[in-house]
Amino acid sequence: MATEYKNPVLRWIDYRLPIISMLEHSAVSYPTPKNLNYWWNFGSLAGIVLVIMIATGVFLAMQYTPHTMMAFDSVERIMRDVNYGWLIRYLHVNGASMFFIIVYIHMFRGMYYGSYKEPRELLWIIGVLIFLTMMATAFVGYTLPWGQMSFWGATVITNLFSVVPFVGDWIVQWLWGGFSVDNPTLNRFFALHYLLPFIIFALVFLHLWALHTHKSNNPSGVEIKGDKDTIPFHPYYTIKDSFGLGVFLLIYLGFTFFAPNFFGEPDNYIPADPLVTPAHIVPEWYFLPFYAMLRAVPDNFIDVFGILPIIISAKAAGVVVMFGSIILLIFLPWLDTSKVRSANFRPVFKWFFWLFLLNCLMLGYVGGQPAEGAMLTIGRLCTFWYFFHLLVVVPFLGKYERTLPLPESISAAVMAKESK
């Protein structure tokens, strides 16, 4: 592990704490499959956005007041009076949306190329945990400006926990620290919003540790077999990641400067009012697919499944379906029994993958529409397909799909592509 450095200072430090050789092994000489495409940029992008979110967040926290009487005004003060406050806040607000876009692409990349398969199951599971923590962070963070959507979003989502049998009402009261969303709720949400990103940071560290143990997956899905299959991370992927970062920053800053409220709800610029619920209440866009699933469960669902009504109500079933949709992802490495990782060599799975992606986008669209008429039916079909895909299609294809012959090695796959 320890490398002999010519520079005496580096050598002195590294002999006592091999942090320099560790960084070199994991970010400079780190052997990386030589065929990674641009879909592999999104991991490092997500890490960079996390750092941007923490940096902007720390500076916002210096100006923000977590009190129901002052929170909304303190945010407006940031926008008007604090030097560059508008910039830092819009970077933070749009950064949240960018973070979710990047992580969603990162997850679908993993699904397409089978990156979750043995021996990377834990890597995938830690990723799902990061996603869950991100959702919690985004949810409590959205409460802080104390606008109408902040208040009613917090009310609706915390009320979900009332479906827990026997202790539901007590849990909700405990979450609120009172009998409705109020100052104690805002205070603890602020504390949690500051804490959770550092938990994400720790999970990212574990995520990278697991990644570097078995190295990156690649578009061919074939394991690294020798030095011919890899190139050092620096300069090949540092430069590729830097280029991708440049493109990403153009988009991110484009929104920040030219359409800073594109992803937001105008209603959140109305101060929170516990007496008036906005007419059309929707969560932030990145929660819409899950919101659609929450509302998809029909009231007569219970009649269909005779035994259930004793323990579960329609409201509870919706909550179970919504959380289940994420928890199910943890089991994906075992639901997908195919030995072939990359969808490039799975002609049938490939189509179902794109159908699944389309289905998730459709769920997102439905989640943003009022739950009535055709939208409700489509939402139900899409919810059904989400679970059918993961619980039936994926295991079935693992068993019966006839896959294409795999290349002998990453190197062979690259050469074959070159000669075409």
Place this chain on the structure above:
Amino acid sequence: MADHTTTAGHGAPHGSHGDEGDSRRDFLLLSTIAVGVTGAGLAAWPFIDTMNPSKDVLALASTEVDLSPIGEGQSITVMWRGKPVFIRKRTPGEIAEAQKSMGGDKDPQADDKRTKKPEWLVVIGICTHLGCIPLGQRTGDPKGDYNGWFCPCHGSAYDTSGRIRVGPAPRNLDVPPYQFTGDTTILIG
């Protein structure tokens, strides 16, 4: 970027083919680092600047004071930027006393350099030694041997022009920036 590289490569007149490649690479590396560092510096500034006084803080950075209720020989204390400011309407005797000398040896200064109108003395009421508030504003207060202010912490005494005469304080009481906006109103800051 690509254009620059080509120019740099062809522009290098000496050296073998390999050297030319090296200089191109060095140029690319150094220019990338330069642009990156400049960008990071520019991006860091808004973050640093958020911690400077904001517009609403600056808006409260000046204080207007109506002097008309203050009688001769009286003093008032007003808050300016979180600090006490002593305003005294001096008696002719006090003015004469102040104008008679340049103050103490430590920080000699003429009285007319410290006032805009002889009867009004405006000074920041913080002892220049270690930041205590000197006594002498209220009628019963000790005013020190020079009839100005006396700091109870370490015994510094100031005269009727707020100049240090005896004690450990190194400087005269500071005069804040102010101007007369009318005959009897001043704007501090």
